[in-house]
Amino acid sequence: LVQYSKQVDSRFGAYVACASLVFLFICFIQIIVIPHSSLMIGFFITCLIILTAVMFISTVYCCFGVFPGPLQTLSKRIVQSRLNSTLVGVFTIIIVFLSAFINIFTCSSNDFRSCIKAELNISLDAVNACHARLLNYTLHTQHSPCGDNRPICSFPEYFSSCVLLSLLASSVFLQVSSIGKLFLMLFIELLYLLIMEVAKVSLFDNQDLLVVTNAIDVVEHVNGTSCVMDSKVPLKIVTPVVITVFVLALYLHAQQVESTARLDFLWKLQATEEKEEMEELQAYNRRLLHNILPKDVAAHFLQRERRNDELYYQSCECVAVMFASISNFSEFYVELEANNEGVECLRLLNEIIADFDEIISEDQFRQLEKIKTIGSTYMAASGLNDSTYDKAGRSHIRALADYAMRLMDQMKYINEHSFNNFKMKIGLNIGPVVAGVIGARKPQYDIWGNTVNVASRMDSTGVPERIQVTADLHQVLSSYNYMLEYRGVVTVKGKGEMMTYFLTGAPSSS
Numbered sequence: 001l002v003q004y005s006k007q008v009d010s011r012f013g014a015y016v017a018c019a020s021l022v023f024l025f026i027c028f029i030q031i032i033v034i035p036h037s038s039l040m041i042g043f044f045i046t047c048l049i050i051l052t053a054v055m056f057i058s059t060v061y062c063c064f065g066v067f068p069g070p071l072q073t074l075s076k077r078i079v080q081s082r083l084n085s086t087l088v089g090v091f092t093i094i095i096v097f098l099s100a101f102i103n104i105f106t107c108s109s110n111d112f113r114s115c116i117k118a119e120l121n122i123s124l125d126a127v128n129a130c131h132a133r134l135l136n137y138t139l140h141t142q143h144s145p146c147g148d149n150r151p152i153c154s155f156p157e158y159f160s161s162c163v164l165l166s167l168l169a170s171s172v173f174l175q176v177s178s179i180g181k182l183f184l185m186l187f188i189e190l191l192y193l194l195i196m197e198v199a200k201v202s203l204f205d206n207q208d209l210l211v212v213t214n215a216i217d218v219v220e221h222v223n224g225t226s227c228v229m230d231s232k233v234p235l236k237i238v239t240p241v242v243i244t245v246f247v248l249a250l251y252l253h254a255q256q257v258e259s260t261a262r263l264d265f266l267w268k269l270q271a272t273e274e275k276e277e278m279e280e281l282q283a284y285n286r287r288l289l290h291n292i293l294p295k296d297v298a299a300h301f302l303q304r305e306r307r308n309d310e311l312y313y314q315s316c317e318c319v320a321v322m323f324a325s326i327s328n329f330s331e332f333y334v335e336l337e338a339n340n341e342g343v344e345c346l347r348l349l350n351e352i353i354a355d356f357d358e359i360i361s362e363d364q365f366r367q368l369e370k371i372k373t374i375g376s377t378y379m380a381a382s383g384l385n386d387s388t389y390d391k392a393g394r395s396h397i398r399a400l401a402d403y404a405m406r407l408m409d410q411m412k413y414i415n416e417h418s419f420n421n422f423k424m425k426i427g428l429n430i431g432p433v434v435a436g437v438i439g440a441r442k443p444q445y446d447i448w449g450n451t452v453n454v455a456s457r458m459d460s461t462g463v464p465e466r467i468q469v470t471a472d473l474h475q476v477l478s479s480y481n482y483m484l485e486y487r488g489v490v491t492v493k494g495k496g497e498m499m500t501y502f503l504t505g506a507p508s509s510s
Contacts, residue, residue, distance in 0.1 A: 009175045012079045013059035016092055018172040020051045023096045026162045030103055033158045037106040047095050054092060082175065089173040090184060096169045097188050100162035101195065107153035109202050154210065156196070156203040160239050163192050164246055171250050174261065178254040185247045193240055204235040293445045294369050296385045297437060313436035316384055318391070320400040320473070321433065321452055323459035324407055324426040325377035326352070332420065348418065349376060355410055365403050367396040371447060377459070378407075381447055384435050397430055397476055401503060404428060404467050426467040427458025428503070430476065457492045458500065467503040474501040481507035 027044050034040065060067050060075035067075075078084045113127045120127075153159075167185050170176070176184075196204065289298045300312060332345060356378050360368050367388035371379040380403065383389040383396035390396050404426045411424045431451030437443045454470060462468040469477070474484055483505035489497045 009085070010062060010079065012085050012089075012175065013055060013062060015089065015173045015175075016051070016055040016058050019092045019096055019169040020055055022165050022169040023047060023051055023099055026096065026100050026165055029158060029162060030099075033155055034103050034153060035106070037103065039106055040103050043102050044099065047099050050095060051092065054088060058088070086173075086176055086180070089176055093166065093170045093173070093184065093188075097163065097166040097192075100166040101159050101192055104153070104156070104159055104195065104200055104203070107156075107200075107203060109200055113205065153203060154207070156200075156207050157235060157239070159196070160192075160243065163188070163243065167243075167246060167250055171254055171257075174257060178251060178258045181254045182247075182251045185250060189240075189243050189247055193243070196239065197236055201236055204239070207235055292443070293437065294384065296387070297435075297445060301437075311436065313434055314385070316389070316433050316435055316447075318389070318397075318430060319384060319433045319435075319447065319451060320382045320397045320428065320430045321447070321455035322380045322400055322404055322426060322428050323377055323456050324356075324380075324404065324424060325375075325459050326411075327423045327425050327464050329376040329422065332422070348420075352411075352414055352422075353378065355414070356407060359406055359410060360403065365399055367399045368403055371445070381433070384433075384447070394476055394480070397473070398480060398482075400428065401467075401469075401473075401477055401482060402506060404503065405506060408465065408467065423464035425459055425462035425464055427455050427460070427462050428467060428469040428473050429455035429458055430470070430473045454492070454495065454498075457495065461490050461492060461500075463487075463502070469501050469503050471499045471501070477503065483507075 027048075030040065031044075057071065057075050058078060060071050061079040078088055113124055116122075116127045117124045167188060170181050170184055170188075173181075286298070286302070289302070292298075293301070297312065326349075329349065353373055357370065359365065360370055360380060367390070368380055368382045369384050369388070371381055373379065380400065382400040388396055407426065408424060411422055414420070415422055429451055431449070431454070433447045433449040433451050435445070435447045437445050458468045458470060468487065468490075469484070478484055482503060485502040485504050487500045487502050490500050492498045
């Protein structure tokens with residue numbers, strides 16, 4: 001309810017325009033039917049200027065940037081404030097209502113029955129249409145026969161019709177509540193009826209008398225008889241009934257419109273909330289997927305339908321591969337009651353791997369991709385896609401070498417603060433690999449190839465607290481002034497004897 005009441009209706013300018021159109025219809029009707037007067041012309045022109053100004057200011061809200069700043073601020077204050085827009089709307093409706101009956105004060109209010117009584121010297125109760133016919137009172141009489149110079153308004157029901165139009169103008173302001181419209185319409189009805197039924201009731205009585213008189217003329221012309229009168233319901237009774245029914249009809253319409261608007265608002269609000277929840281869930285799922293698959297691979301699966309038997313793979317020309325293992329973790333892991341059956345050991349391993357993950361997420365290591373963990377072995381690679389592969393500068397290879405040295409430093413830090421003596425071995429290699437995703441459920445991203453096997457052998461045949469690299473990687477790193485130490489020839493399972501090196505330090509800053 002609060003959100004509905006605070007919503008901004010940018011169509012307020014259109015509401016004022018519709019009310020102004022109703023005002024023009026009222027002016028057109030009264031200029032044709034009601035005798036002209038200076039009050040009529042002056043009031044209509046003044047109201048037209050006011051309504052045009054209100055409509056222009058309200059319309060400025062839809063055309064921000066075109067008009068001067070103060071005018072934009074004023075328009076914004078009116079349209080964006082529920083209270084201000086309602087007050088301006090009520091002001092507009094009252095102007096339209098006043099234009100509907102203001103000219104009634106220019107009409108003669110003399111009672112024709114009193115004039116007939118005085119002229120024929122009969123009682124007021126005895127006066128009827130036959131006497132009016134005798135004195136030649138007709139609907140076409142322009143001035144009061146009682147000596148009043150003000151014009152006769154022969155058709156006062158047009159004032160009632162104009163009031164009905166002014167009531168119709170109140171229904172176009174959708175931001176006004178149905179209860180507010182009901183009170184406003186009842187105020188307009190009561191004020192009009194108070195004037196017409198008390199101060200200007202003679203207009204209705206005169207009209208009833210002249211209509212019956214006109215009917216007598218028709219009957220005499222057709223039948224040749226004299227003074228035959230038909231009874232009719234007086235206007236002062238018909239008018240309140242008609243206006244009351246019209247007010248009730250407009251109230252029911254306003255209630256229906258408001259109910260529909262509230263329901264539509266609730267549907268939109270619900271749709272917006274569901275959309276936001278869906279977007280949040282989609283972003284959460286995307287983050288989960290990015291934790292399982294590299295971003296470019298995840299994007300591939302998000303953009304298109306994938307069959308369960310479809311294979312995703314990518315051949316990579318020159319990838320740097322790293323295996324880092326805690327060689328003595330198996331000695332540390334013991335399932336005892338004191339360490340909750342080994343859970344505390346796993347908790348520490350989780351903290352170590354989390355530290356490695358936090359380091360690899362740093363911007364300087366953005367070319368690296370974590371592949372997986374196997375027990376206490378951490379596997380990572382760089383240069384797996386076009387955005388991370390640097391063929392000319394080999395920056396992805398250097399980034400992995402820096403990361404390996406960073407892990408060694410991190411392990412020393414962990415040992416100092418956990419009072420442990422973990423020994424880490426790291427093996428590095430470069431070369432071509434095939435990267436892909438295997439599995440329809442719980443898909444696993446991995447890399448395959450001789451390069452991966454050799455990198456794993458560099459780890460398994462390595463020395464604790466040392467980083468062992470192949471001759472190919474030594475050739476690349478030495479060209480960038482990395483400090484390397486020749487280890488010698490190592491027997492590698494499946495490869496025979498291989499010449500390996502230890503990476504001991506980064507290039508000097510000089």
